[in-house]
Amino acid sequence: MAALLDASAIERVFVNVQRDDPYAEAALASLTCLDRVGLLREAGTTRAETVRNALAAVRADVHADTWVLVHDAARPCLSAQALARLLAARAASPHGALLALPVADTLKRAGADTAVDETVPRDRLWRAQTPQMFRYGLLVDALSAAPDVTDEAQAVEALGLRPRLIHGEARNLKLTEADDLPLARYFMEIR
Numbered sequence: 041m042a043a044l045l046d047a048s049a050i051e052r053v054f055v056n057v058q059r060d061d062p063y064a065e066a067a068l069a070s071l072t073c074l075d076r077v078g079l080l081r082e083a084g085t086t087r088a089e090t091v092r093n094a095l096a097a098v099r100a101d102v103h104a105d106t107w108v109l110v111h112d113a114a115r116p117c118l119s120a121q122a123l124a125r126l127l128a129a130r131a132a133s134p135h136g137a138l139l140a141l142p143v144a145d146t147l148k149r150a151g152a153d154t155a156v157d158e159t160v161p162r163d164r165l166w167r168a169q170t171p172q173m174f175r176y177g178l179l180v181d182a183l184s185a186a187p188d189v190t191d192e193a194q195a196v197e198a199l200g201l202r203p204r205l206i207h208g209e210a211r212n213l214k215l216t217e218a219d220d221l222p223l224a225r226y227f228m229e230i231r
Contacts, residue, residue, distance in 0.1 A: 042231075043118040044111065045073045046170075047128050052101070055113075056080040056094040088114075092183045092191060095176065104177030110169040110192050114215045117227040118171070122209045126173055136174035137200035138193045139208030140166040155227060169208040 044053050057064045059081045068077055076228065084101045091110055102108065107130055109164035122139055129137040147160040174182070182195035189195045193203045211227045212222060 041071060041077075043120050043123050044109075045071065045076060046120055047123055047127065050076075050109070052076055052078060054078040054089055054094055054095075054098055055082050056083050058083045066204070080144045086188075087191070088183060088187055088189050088195070091179075092187070095180050099180075102176045104175065106176045107173055108174045108176050108179060109171040110179075112214065115170055115212055117213060117214070117224055117231070119211060119231070122206075122212055123171065126171060128161045128172055130173070133204040134195070135203050136172065136178065136196055137206050137216040138172035138191075139169040139212060140205040141169065141208050141210065142166055169212050169214075172203070174203070179222050184222075189202055221228050 041053065046048050051125040053076060054066060055077065057079070057128065061081065061083075064079055064081075070073065070078060071077055078098070080097050082095055082097050083090045084093050086138060095108070101170070108156040109126075126137060126139055143162045147162055147165070148156045149158045149160055151157045153156075168191055170191075178196065178199075178201075179192060182199050182201075183189070183192070186198035186223060189198070196203050213224060213227075215221065215224055
């Protein structure tokens, strides 16, 4: 939240949680820019449903050509520099943009028995991150047309469009395993 609220180009931040979330209000109360934060209780069972619900909930507050960013709470280490690079891409990215990192590891595709079936060439492969940034109307249309995507860029791609990849950062890690927590704490401390 700090990185988003510190960016002057971001007018409002909406946090979408489950209807019965008992922690959101207390967590948001500690923010200094609370007047720029809206709490939505429209989260769905999937990321795509949660984003669609949030877009529907804020439709009166935005225009079709308004840039919107979708960011995962599971990525708490977003830096101001990475966010600035993404926001700077607005002029050159008519189909939107997302933070991403080129794949550096060798990739293996496994069979059902977890034995290697093949090595996947990593050239031109990127790991998607968030935020992902699109015009409001485009994102609504894309998520309506492709409701079962794993990220917003995939929905936009399904329309035949090509969002730009903006170089992200390794510190913008996604918290998925317990081992991720010490590294995230470190990145947050040095921020």
